[in-house]
Amino acid sequence: MIVKEKPKAFYDTFERKGAGQEVTHYCPGCGHGTAHKLIAELLVELDIQDRTIFLSPVGCSVFAYYYMDTGNIQCAHGRAPAVGTGIRRTHKDAILISYQGDGDLAAIGTAEIIHAANRGENMTVFFINNAIYGMTGGQMAPTTLEGQKTLTTPLGRSSGRDGNPIGMAEVMDAIKAPVYIERVSLSTPGKVLKARKVFKKALENQIDKKGFSFVEVLSPCPINWKMDPVEARSWMQEHLEPLYPVRNFRDGSHLPVPHDDFIPFMKEDEIINLLSSGGAIPDVKASESDLEQRVKIAGFGGQGVLSAGILLANYAIASGYEATWLPSYGPEMRGGKANAGVIFSNRSIGSPVVAEPNVLIALNSPSLTSFENDVEPGGLIMVNSTLVREEVKRDDVDVLYIPASEMARESGVLATANIIMLTIYLKYKGLADTELLRKVLPLSVKRKDAVDLNLKMMEKALAYYDRELA
Amino acid sequence: MSNKVKQLIKGNEAVIYGALMGGATHFFGYPITPASEIAHGAAKYFTLSGRHFLQAESEVSVINMLYGASGAGARVMTASSGPGMSLMAEGLSYIAGAELPCVVVDVQRAGPGLGNIWPEQSDYNITVKGGGHGNYKSIVLAPHSAQEMCDFTYQAFELADKYRITVIVLADAYIGQMMEAVEIPDRLLEGERKDWALYADKESRGNLVTSILMDPQLQSEHNWKLQRKYEQISREFCQWEELECEDADYLLVAYGISARVCHSAVEVLRKKGVKAGLLRPKTLFPFPEDRLKELASSARKVAAAELSNGQMADDVDRLCGGLCPTERLCWLGGVIPSVQEICDTVEGWESGVER
Numbered sequence: 001m002i003v004k005e006k007p008k009a010f011y012d013t014f015e016r017k018g019a020g021q022e023v024t025h026y027c028p029g030c031g032h033g034t035a036h037k038l039i040a041e042l043l044v045e046l047d048i049q050d051r052t053i054f055l056s057p058v059g060c061s062v063f064a065y066y067y068m069d070t071g072n073i074q075c076a077h078g079r080a081p082a083v084g085t086g087i088r089r090t091h092k093d094a095i096l097i098s099y100q101g102d103g104d105l106a107a108i109g110t111a112e113i114i115h116a117a118n119r120g121e122n123m124t125v126f127f128i129n130n131a132i133y134g135m136t137g138g139q140m141a142p143t144t145l146e147g148q149k150t151l152t153t154p155l156g157r158s159s160g161r162d163g164n165p166i167g168m169a170e171v172m173d174a175i176k177a178p179v180y181i182e183r184v185s186l187s188t189p190g191k192v193l194k195a196r197k198v199f200k201k202a203l204e205n206q207i208d209k210k211g212f213s214f215v216e217v218l219s220p221c222p223i224n225w226k227m228d229p230v231e232a233r234s235w236m237q238e239h240l241e242p243l244y245p246v247r248n249f250r251d252g253s254h255l256p257v258p259h260d261d262f263i264p265f266m267k268e269d270e271i272i273n274l275l276s277s278g279g280a281i282p283d284v285k286a287s288e289s290d291l292e293q294r295v296k297i298a299g300f301g302g303q304g305v306l307s308a309g310i311l312l313a314n315y316a317i318a319s320g321y322e323a324t325w326l327p328s329y330g331p332e333m334r335g336g337k338a339n340a341g342v343i344f345s346n347r348s349i350g351s352p353v354v355a356e357p358n359v360l361i362a363l364n365s366p367s368l369t370s371f372e373n374d375v376e377p378g379g380l381i382m383v384n385s386t387l388v389r390e391e392v393k394r395d396d397v398d399v400l401y402i403p404a405s406e407m408a409r410e411s412g413v414l415a416t417a418n419i420i421m422l423t424i425y426l427k428y429k430g431l432a433d434t435e436l437l438r439k440v441l442p443l444s445v446k447r448k449d450a451v452d453l454n455l456k457m458m459e460k461a462l463a464y465y466d467r468e469l470a
Numbered sequence: 471m472s473n474k475v476k477q478l479i480k481g482n483e484a485v486i487y488g489a490l491m492g493g494a495t496h497f498f499g500y501p502i503t504p505a506s507e508i509a510h511g512a513a514k515y516f517t518l519s520g521r522h523f524l525q526a527e528s529e530v531s532v533i534n535m536l537y538g539a540s541g542a543g544a545r546v547m548t549a550s551s552g553p554g555m556s557l558m559a560e561g562l563s564y565i566a567g568a569e570l571p572c573v574v575v576d577v578q579r580a581g582p583g584l585g586n587i588w589p590e591q592s593d594y595n596i597t598v599k600g601g602g603h604g605n606y607k608s609i610v611l612a613p614h615s616a617q618e619m620c621d622f623t624y625q626a627f628e629l630a631d632k633y634r635i636t637v638i639v640l641a642d643a644y645i646g647q648m649m650e651a652v653e654i655p656d657r658l659l660e661g662e663r664k665d666w667a668l669y670a671d672k673e674s675r676g677n678l679v680t681s682i683l684m685d686p687q688l689q690s691e692h693n694w695k696l697q698r699k700y701e702q703i704s705r706e707f708c709q710w711e712e713l714e715c716e717d718a719d720y721l722l723v724a725y726g727i728s729a730r731v732c733h734s735a736v737e738v739l740r741k742k743g744v745k746a747g748l749l750r751p752k753t754l755f756p757f758p759e760d761r762l763k764e765l766a767s768s769a770r771k772v773a774a775a776e777l778s779n780g781q782m783a784d785d786v787d788r789l790c791g792g793l794c795p796t797e798r799l800c801w802l803g804g805v806i807p808s809v810q811e812i813c814d815t816v817e818g819w820e821s822g823v824e825r
Contacts, residue, residue, distance in 0.1 A: 016678070050672040053542075056680075065678050071668040073541050074680035076564050079534035082526065086538025086546070087668065089496055089522045094542075094670030112534070115527040265520035268658035272475065274519055275487050275654050280475040310649065314478045317651045325478070325649035350734030352648050352727075355808050443478070 007040035009049045010067050017066040025063055029229025031186045031219025032061055035128060038196050039097065040068065042203055052095040053087055055080040057109075059101035060134040070097075078109020081116030084123045095206055096123040102141040103133050106168050113168075120177035120211040120258060124202045127168055127214065130221040131240060138224035142166045145239060150224075165243060169216040173249040179211040181249035185218040187236040191246070201253060209257050218244055282439045287320030287346045293429070294354045296371055297418070298339035299363025299384075304418035308361075309340030311444035312422055316344035318440050319433065324352035337366065361421050362388060363404070380428070382421055400428065400469065407460060416457040423461035428469065434462070474653040481619040482549075482646040485575050485639070486511035488623030489547055493659040494573065496522045496546040498535040500554060503587040504643040505577035508549035529554040533561025540570040541679035543667035545627045549575035551643075552585060555593055555601070562636055563602030566696070567681025569666075571630035574608075575623065575639040577646040578726075578777075580804040588804025589643035589727055594781035597638045598754045605693055607700045608636040609707070610754040612725035616650035618752075624655050631661055633703055640754060642777065644727040644806070700755075709752040710761060714740055718747025720816050721765050722799075723786050724775040725751050727806065732775050735812035742813075744820050754782070759789050766793040771819055773797035775812065777805075 006012075014021040026032045043049040052070040056062055058077035065072035071094075075083045080098040087096055105113050105127050116123070132150055133139040139152040143165050147156040157165075169183040180202055184195035195217065202213035218240050222232035266274065295312060299305045309325050316323040323344040328337070341354030358379035362368040365388045368381075375381055377396040386405035402424055404417035426432040437458060445451050479487070485508050489497070497512035509525070516523040522539075526532040529550055536546045550558065555576050565572050576597060580590040595601075597610050609629055611622040619641060626637040663669070668677050683689040713736055715721065720739075724732040729750040739746035749765060751758050766772045772790045774783035776799070783798040790796050799815065801807050 050675055051670040053668050053670055062682065065680065069675065071670060071675055072678045072680070073538065073668060074568075074678070074682055075537070076534060076560055079530070079537075079561070082531040082534035083538035083541070085524070085526075085531075086496070086498065086535035086540070086544075087542040087670075088538075089524065089535075090539045090542035090544045091668075091670040094668075111527050112531055115531065263517065263520045266518075271490055271519050271658060272654060272656065274515060275490065276475040276477070278477060278479075280477060281651065284476070310478065313649060317476070317478060323478070323651065326644065327647060348733075349730075350737060351731040351809055352644065353731070353806055353808075355810075 007037055007044060009040035009043040009069050011069045014066045017063065024067060026060065027223040029220060029222040029232060030060070031130060031217070031221070032128065034186050034192060035126060035217055035219060036064065036067060038192070038199050039099075039126070042196070042200050043070065046200070046203055046207065048095045048203070048207060051093060052097060055084055055096065055098045057100040057104040058135070059104050061099055061101060061128065062135065064099055078104050078107070079112055080104070081109065081112040081121070081123070081125065085116055085119070085121050088121055088123060095203070098123055098125045100125065100127055101134070102127070102129045102131065102143045106142040106166055114171070114175065117172055117175050117178050117212050117214065120179070122206055122209050122211050124206045124213045125215065126199070127216045128219045129168070129216055129244065130219045131165070132221050132224045134221050134224055143168075143244075145243060167244055169214065169244070169249050172214045177212060178214055178250065179252040179255065180205050180213040182251075183216040183218065183244060183246050183249070185236060185241055185246045186220065187218065187233045187241065205253055210253060210255070211258055216244070218246065279443045281314060281443065282318050282436070284318060285320050290346055292345040292347070293343065293359055294357045295342045295359040295361065296339060296354045296357040296374070297342070297361045297363070298367030298371055301338045302415065303338070303363045304415050305338040305363065306340050307444055308418035308422050309342045311419070311441065312342045313344065314440045314443045315426070315437060316342070318436055319431070321346055322349050324349050326352045326354070339367065359425065361425060363417060363421065364388065365390065368392070380425070382425060384417055384421065386417075400424065402464070407464065408457065411453070411457060411460065413453055416454060419454045419457045420461040420464075423458045424465050424469070427462060427465045432462070434458070474656050476651050476653050478649050479616060479652050480507055480647060480649050481613070481616040481641060482507035482577065483511050484616045484620035484652045485549060485623045486515050487652065487654050488620035489573070489627075490515055490519060490521070491655040491658055492545070492624040492627040493661050494521065494545045494547050494627055496536075496539045496544045497548065498524050498526050498532045498539070498546070499548050500526055500529050500532050500550065502551045502554045504579055504646050505549045505551045505575065507646070508575060508577070529557035530560065533558040533565070536572050537561055537565055537568070537570060540565070540572050541568065541668055543661070543664050543669055545571070545631070545661045547573040547575070549577065551577050551579045552581045552593055555596060559596065559602040562608070563604050563606065564681050565636055566602070566606035566608070567604060568679050569634040569696075570679070571627070571634055572636045573623065573626045573630055573639070574636060575641065578640065578642040580802070586804050587643060589777055589806065590802065590804060591642055591726060591728065591777040592779070592781065593640065594754065594776070594778055597640050606696060607755055608638045609633070609703060610638045610640050612640050612752060612754050613645055614726055614729045614750065615645070616648060616652045619645060620652050620655070624659070627661065628659060629707065631664070633699060635699070635703070640726070642726045704756040707753065708756040708758055710758040711750045711752060713748040713750070715747035715749055715765055717745055718765065719745040719770040720747070720819060721769045721772045722746065722748045722775050722812070723751070723762065723772060723782070724748065725754060725782070728775050728777055731807055731809055732812060734809040735816070738809060738813050739816055742817070744816060746816055757785055762786070762789050763793060766790040769794050771795050771797055773799050775799040775807070777801050
């Protein structure tokens with residue numbers, strides 16, 4: 001049924017257009033007025049006006065918010081499906097109408113429409129295809145027909161130069177998630193009535209939370225086609241509809257509502273617990289000594305270089321120092337080399353970059369070669385003598401050779417060489433507090449069996465120190 | 471001692487802690503090194519806590535999802551780096567025009583183009599001066615530690631709501647990747663209902679979120695209103711930190727990782743008897759203009775130290791003009807200055823002066 005009066009979901013007067021305005025900005029014979037009216041009628045009929053948010057595109061319908069007495073949001077060119085996605089994640093029960101033209105949806109906004117469709121966002125998209133750019137004065141659209149003259153195809157669209165007309169309903173049909181895809185036409189009163197039924201179903205699907213519905217609407221643009229409104233409607237039937245068949249592509253309205261992975265909204269204490277689940281640093285004791293340790297731990301990827309650094313930083317903080325940990329990262333790390341710089345100090349730390357370490361823990365040979373000369377005179381170099389054959393050339397630093405990988409291998413897990421080196425370092429510096437290390441270890445080593453193994457290696461390292469170095 | 475939980479975490483992870491406690495409910499993101507850990511953290515913690523995380527198809531979509539969710543009244547955020555910031559320029563401009571609250575964390579990497587993943591501070595102009603088309607500004611916060619990554623993000627949502635503005639947390643690859651002790655804020659902040667936003671209900675039905683004003687007069691009024699807002703923010707909210715500034719002959723101005731290096735340099739120089747100081751803007755817009763001018767008028771030299779070709783130095787020069795000579799300490803491409811390098815430069819000035 002075609003209703004003659006202005007739909008109740010239109011404003012009485014279009015104040016946003018101008019005080020007291022009663023006519024739209026659309027040209028005579030334009031299809032937008034018809035499409036707007038069908039939607040506005042359905043908002044009332046389906047009783048969804050209050051909870052509807054209408055997304056205006058860029059294009060002739062940019063001013064849809066002049067007319068629609070709903071919540072309104074105006075979107076950047078082509079982005080309405082992304083904007084709608086943001087709103088959908090905020091208000092589950094909102095009715096979202098994304099009303100887009102052929103430039104907006106089929107050119108600049110292809111990524112947004114495809115991915116919103118692919119996510120099955122619960123929204124209704126009305127795609128107004130009039131095969132030309134209206135707002136900017138009649139340039140080629142992605143849907144412009146072969147041979148059709150526009151301002152940017154003055155010789156007629158040539159597939160060789162300009163590409164081919166794109167069928168968006170067909171593109172949508174290649175995507176699994178949309179629940180409903182149909183193309184309609186506004187070329188005759190009969191087809192308008194059919195379009196109304198399709199619009200209604202596309203909105204009902206959203207009310208029922210069935211997912212993404214896509215309606216392509218073939219629509220006349222007499223002004224830019226340079227035709228009168230009657231001619232324009234004939235042209236649609238003779239040229240537009242043969243290329244863009246008016247039909248249903250998919251109707252999954254009968255399918256069950258897709259499941260909703262709802263997770264309850266946490267309150268303050270629950271969030272704090274969640275964020276603290278990695279474990280808090282134990283009660284910090286005040287640091288007694290005035291020191292600054294700039295430690296470079298270096299080795300192969302997989303030798304636990306980064307995690308040893310994290311353990312050291314955690315331990316330093318629990319001991320009352322400030323600490324920073326800075327990794328090598330990115331492609332360099334994936335290449336097999338890894339190093340971490342840890343600084344701890346009783347003063348606030350400026351640069352976290354360990355350029356001149358006073359401690360170098362070299363777990364492999366390239367690490368010693370790379371960093372030996374950087375060590376501050378009077379500093380300490382610890383060498384994993386199992387893997388590093390060469391000796392330290394410097395004579396202005398302390399050097400400890402520890403067969404860490406061999407000790408680790410005896411215990412069955414080669415990757416614990418790091419904890420052996422670290423423990424001996426702390427012991428050597430007089431910083432080792434075994435109880436505190438036990439407390440801190442689980443912060444850096446997540447698996448329970450690994451914690452036990454590391455504790456065992458720590459004991460072994462302490463015994464080695466007492467036997468060989470004390 | 472504080473009862474707050476203290477953890478050793480990366481700056482990037484600290485962002486998520488601050489965000490959740492700051493009342494963020496929506497994170498839309500797209501992975502990019504060196505900011506990806508923020509998306510990883512959001513994917514885990516936003517989802518587990520009943521908030522929303524979505525990996526979008528591009529940064530273009532990300533910023534428009536923020537536009538939608540913010541327009542719908544939510545506290546929204548994303549995190550990215552240079553190439554992503556370029557893609558979001560369009561959306562940030564729309565967000566500014568529509569006056570939507572929004573939080574963006576930029577963990578700066580080296581550019582131009584793909585550049586590399588090491589730190590630069592070359593997004594200063596596109597964040598502090600606007601970035602997209604049109605006359606707009608964002609509040610820009612510049613953390614220099616993991617704790618500030620948490621605290622500034624926490625604070626960002628309140629600021630964004632209060633002023634209906636984008637707040638950018640401008641970090642860099644080092645501040646994002648570095649681990650330090652972080653105390654989690656112990657109070658959960660929550661956004662209130664906004665009378666301008668879209669709630670899909672009768673009460674908000676008349677609301678319109680838009681950046682288009684066809685009438686030049688109306689657009690002019692709107693744009694001047696925005697400028698007045700930026701002036702108001704300049705008056706009400708500007709933060710910085712000073713290290714040995716009071717009697718400084720040589721005043722370094724630096725933020726983020728550069729400020730950390732300068733901090734060390736100032737300590738070394740002071741031990742040597744060189745009167746160096748560090749002014750560290752915690753807000754880049756608004757910039758601590760008055761304080762800089764005050765300090766410049768009693769300094770021998772003011773030097774901007776930054777990982778860019780002098781983007782902040784342009785502001786420092788402008789502000790210190792006529793008050794004292796200025797210098798630029800610039801590093802590009804992901805190269806970080808050593809403390810020694812800065813000390814040598816300043817000592818060179820000192821010996822020059824004495825000579």
